[in-house]
Amino acid sequence: MQFLRRLGCGPVTPVDVPIALLGYGTVGAAVHRLLVETGDDIERLTGRRLRVTRALVRDLAKERGFAPEDGVLTTDAEEILGDGEIALAAELMGGLEPAGSYVLSLLERGVSVVTANKQLVAHRSPELFAAAARGGAQLRFEACVCAAIPVIKVLREALVATHVHRVLGIVNGTTNFVLGEMEAGRTYEEALAEAQRLGYAEADPVDDVSGADAAAKMAILASVAFGARVAPEDVEVEGIEAVRPEHVAAARALEMTVKLVGQATLANGAADVRVGPALVDRHHPLAAVEGAFNAVMLQGDAIREITLSGPGAGGIETASAVVADLVSIVGTSGPGFLQDDPARRSLARADADAIRSPFYVRVDVDDRPGVLARVAGQLAVEGVSVARLVQNQTDAGATLHIVTHEAPVGSVARSVRAIAAMPETLEPPTALRVVSDRGVEELGWT
Amino acid sequence: MQFLRRLGCGPVTPVDVPIALLGYGTVGAAVHRLLVETGDDIERLTGRRLRVTRALVRDLAKERGFAPEDGVLTTDAEEILGDGEIALAAELMGGLEPAGSYVLSLLERGVSVVTANKQLVAHRSPELFAAAARGGAQLRFEACVCAAIPVIKVLREALVATHVHRVLGIVNGTTNFVLGEMEAGRTYEEALAEAQRLGYAEADPVDDVSGADAAAKMAILASVAFGARVAPEDVEVEGIEAVRPEHVAAARALEMTVKLVGQATLANGAADVRVGPALVDRHHPLAAVEGAFNAVMLQGDAIREITLSGPGAGGIETASAVVADLVSIVGTSGPGFLQDDPARRSLARADADAIRSPFYVRVDVDDRPGVLARVAGQLAVEGVSVARLVQNQTDAGATLHIVTHEAPVGSVARSVRAIAAMPETLEPPTALRVVSDRGVEELGWT
Incomplete structure (x- = not known):
């Protein structure tokens, strides 16, 4: 230095x-x-x-x-x-x-x-x-640990005033992907082959499927969280090799999902760190971690629980964490690290036609001939394309539930205003953005 | 200084x-x-x-x-x-x-x-x-922003090498609680009254339900994420006052849930920041944010997406963030901030009987009279109490699916070893930890 x-x-x-x-x-x-x-x-x-x-x-x-x-x-x-x-x-x-x-x-x-x-x-x-x-x-x-998910910085700096007593984590993306594929109906062998085909698993996947990779990460996380050395040998480890479709089916019947869970607990001045397949409640934040993603949940006195999730591997993701650490070293060795005004430039406010989103539009209409066509026409004239449309009869007429494909926010707003002005429209229509990682065409109506 | x-x-x-x-x-x-x-x-x-x-x-x-x-x-x-x-x-x-x-x-x-x-x-x-x-x-x-969830530190320090171009957030716990109660069948008025009774909403809740609180937080997040000033007046805001049970029902039919979503987008050198009710896909990480919790998802070049979630309010949670900032100021003004060996003390490895968890145990048995009683007896002798038991007939005999109440990990392990040694047991039994925020007695078997 x-x-x-x-x-x-x-x-x-x-x-x-x-x-x-x-x-x-x-x-x-x-x-x-x-x-x-x-x-x-x-x-x-x-x-x-x-x-x-x-x-x-x-x-x-x-x-x-x-x-x-x-x-x-x-x-x-x-x-x-x-x-x-x-x-x-x-x-x-x-x-x-x-x-x-x-x-x-x-x-x-x-x-x-x-x-x-x-x-x-x-x-x-x-x-x-x-x-x-x-x-x-x-x-x-x-x-x-978990590539670009900044769990070490959060534990060491942001939670400096919190005694973290429990760390729960899905810290191996390969096994999470394999278990997700088993959830979708594949056997362990099929799921592992698919992971290898997609590059999520090595040709020799033993480090991942045996839990050894997750154990090393949990040892590091427990050491930082509890301020005490936990070596990989101190971690009780079980891999996913023995998970069978019957376990996944039983989990589903219990409204749970099988995950490889790392769990570090500090209780009465002693540490317990273990990695193994577990049944995770569908309402638990860790259940939502899909594919090769990772998540770490930190539980402590002052914070209740904070969960961080994201991609747990990848070259650029790992590089992002390395560069942040390099900058943190430079920043903590001199004055004024990263504490200038964060707003360093000017940005225009985006035009509403430059921002796109799928929308859910609900319209209550008189059930007259041609009304559906007129509503659809008001959308079409703005270039808003309909992905799904459900019409329900009501006492007063009909309710149209419309899910649009991604469209400019401004176009949807103009369409909705035009629909509101139609004589057949009984109540002001509602337009709500749709937030989904799936294509709207995949959505159901149950 | x-x-x-x-x-x-x-x-x-x-x-x-x-x-x-x-x-x-x-x-x-x-x-x-x-x-x-x-x-x-x-x-x-x-x-x-x-x-x-x-x-x-x-x-x-x-x-x-x-x-x-x-x-x-x-x-x-x-x-x-x-x-x-x-x-x-x-x-x-x-x-x-x-x-x-x-x-x-x-x-x-x-x-x-x-x-x-x-x-x-x-x-x-x-x-x-x-x-x-x-x-x-x-x-x-x-x-x-979001009390103890360290989103500002993560944006400014951990993601220093990433251009964040999108921030999605549930940044107001009051409205998230109200919408969750509507999901459970309450009207807007009933849900708001419940939030007020529990202290999640003020007597005058206008700052929360109008979206103004969320807009101020999204303005700050957008300013930090994009490095450009975004004022609260630059945020397009809609509150939750107009959300009706029909919207929640339509969302459910689409396998979605209604959330007050803040969304900041940087596209073509312009910023778009908006807060409003939106339909969120049940498979999207933001859908899992329940009650008064908050979550922020950051999307950028090098990280794909990172999500942080936790309690977004509370005295001690806010204090934890304040203290971390005070310590960060002290630490960045001199050498060696928070970069000593994190392991500063020794901890014993916890005894397996000191660590408790609910378990799922699966046993394949000969379907003979008394076998169920013998399996239950092996659990009882270790003090492991059964929360749910389902028996399915199979060609070879029967499969027992057992969910236990929380029990010492060592007791469950000894029970399972004893069950494995029973002559009626056909295959080595499986024991998987159960991770759930709900009591296991609330679990279904569908």
């Missing part, structure tokens, strides 16, 4: 921060790209320009997703470990060694490190943090 | 940070209590002891939820505004004035401020941030 010490707390002037990447695969290339693309934002927020100046790779000739400048790549770790200009490093190699030795060496000499290596953090954090303390460096590891 | 300037970036030694509270009602008393109760943790993390030394109140004689020391309370704002020892202040008075003038005065002279006052931030943040910049102070406002 020479650059930080040199700068001290003096006035903020744009300064280059030379960064080394250990590993330049999918995540490494994405980190480099994000640092380049968001460089202006980061400089505005921190007064620093973060630049990748060295990157350790195994093969110089390999094609890269985002090519570094000439001279950045090296196959010689010593070139990076001995480079006195490097201010920060990101370890994106994976594996316990040689990654662990490299990180220790950097921390010892005061270079702060961000790592995405959950096995390294889960197994060796005591020696890593001891080295960081000796070197006066920071070690950040947001990307180790 | 004299204390910070004085300390510079030198070695961290425990130093008192004198804090002023402007307002000492429910939230103020809770902030003081949290600062006292978590004082050791905060000092370990930051090297600083945060102490409330002054608090502005209207009535010195009023009883307080957490009593301050003698001499802390004052009715004279000038005593606080002119106190050169004050290093940080939290504004918890509410209202635009005099709160706004007090905050401006503190920021101008370099005292960083944390505020929970969403109307103040939504309406006057340009002048507040300008004053903070002139004074070299920080202004933090996490508690303005």
Whole structure:
């Protein structure tokens, strides 16, 4: 952290921060790209320009997703470990060694490190943090748990005044996808094959399906939440290999769903951390976590419960967490981190015709011949297309329930005004936006 | 920030940070209590002891939820505004004035401020941030939006490398509760009366039901997410007063639910921010937000979508956000913020009999007389009580589906081992934890 010490707390002037990447695969290339693309934002927020100046790779000739400048790549770790200009490093190699030795060496000499290596953090954090303390460096590891979901920052910074006593999590996307496919009627073997086909599961999926990956993440989460070391060996683990369609069917009969749940509990000064298949109530927030998504629920004194969810894996998602950690290190080493006025630019207010949404429109009409056609015509004239229409007879006439395809908000508003003005319309119509991840044509009417 | 300037970036030694509270009602008393109760943790993390030394109140004689020391309370704002020892202040008075003038005065002279006052931030943040910049102070406002849900920190720090282009939120708990009650069959009037009875709605609920409260929060969220000023007047607002049981019924028929949804969209360099009732697909994460809870979904380039949910209001929840902001200010003004080894203590591994959970147990048995009694007996001998039992005939015998009440994990494991060893048991039994917020006796079997 020479650059930080040199700068001290003096006035903020744009300064280059030379960064080394250990590993330049999918995540490494994405980190480099994000640092380049968001460089202006980061400089505005921190007064620093973060630049990748060295990157350790195994093969110089390999094609890269985002090519570094000439001279950045090296196959010689010593070139990076001995480079006195490097201010920060990101370890994106994976594996316990040689990654662990490299990180220790950097921390010892005061270079702060961000790592995405959950096995390294889960197994060796005591020696890593001891080295960081000796070197006066920071070690950040947001990307180790659930990629871009910022659960480590939330636990360490936002919940600093809360004693978290329970962490519940769906922290492995592969198994959540497999169980979701089983929910949809597939066998375990079919579901796993589909996960492999889509790239959610490795050719050798044992780390995921055995619960080992989830156990490492829960060990890290429990360590941070409870402020005490929980090693992967301390986690009671059961995988999903034994889940059968009969279990999924029984869960459904109970209005539940089978999920691989990590659960860390602090009670009476002792910790219990376990990972295993569980039945989750459909009304529980974790039940809504679908596909390869992850979610973590934190329960504590002052907050009751806070749930964070999102994609738990992916190159760019992981890179986003790595870059945020790099910026946090830079920001916490000088004055004024990220605390300028957040509104730095002007934006026009969007025209209502530029914003699109599907809508639900309800119209009560006199049940006269041609009225349906006239209502549909008022929508059509504005280019609003009908996805579903249900007509119910009422005492006074008929109620039309219309779900539109995505349409400009302004067009829908004009259509509804025109429909309101029709002599057949009995009451002012209602138009409500529809929020759905499914296409409106898939909606039912039950 | 004299204390910070004085300390510079030198070695961290425990130093008192004198804090002023402007307002000492429910939230103020809770902030003081949290600062006292978590004082050791905060000092370990930051090297600083945060102490409330002054608090502005209207009535010195009023009883307080957490009593301050003698001499802390004052009715004279000038005593606080002119106190050169004050290093940080939290504004918890509410209202635009005099709160706004007090905050401006503190920021101008370099005292960083944390505020929970969403109307103040939504309406006057340009002048507040300008004053903070002139004074070299920080202004933090996490508690303005959704209490303890750390959406501002996540947007500003964790998503620093992501361009967020859409924010979807259920940011008003009162209206979400009212709509939930309508879903359960009540009219709007009945639901609102129930919300008032439970303290979720004010006697005059117009700020909530008109959407004005949600609009102020969405204006703040859009400003932070898009980095551009969005004022409350820029938000297109519709309240829930016009939502009728027919709308809720139509939503149900479409497998949707009616929610008051805030939606901020950045498209083609223009912003669109609106709040209004919308139909939300039951499979959408926002549909799962029940009762007075809040949720915010952030969509961006590098993260796809991240959803944060939790209680959006409450004294202690708001206080938790205020304290986290105070600690963040202290932490970002010196070295080493919150980046020591998170594991600071040792915890025993909990005994499996100290951890309790309901379980689903599935046993395939020979269908002989007395087998059900023997299975139930193996549970009873360990004190495991059965909440539901369903027996299905199969070709080979019978399948027993058992849901237990909460029981020690170790007791269930021993029962299941004993059942596995019974001669009538055909296959190894399965035991899966049940995760539910409902009592297991409420579960169905459909």
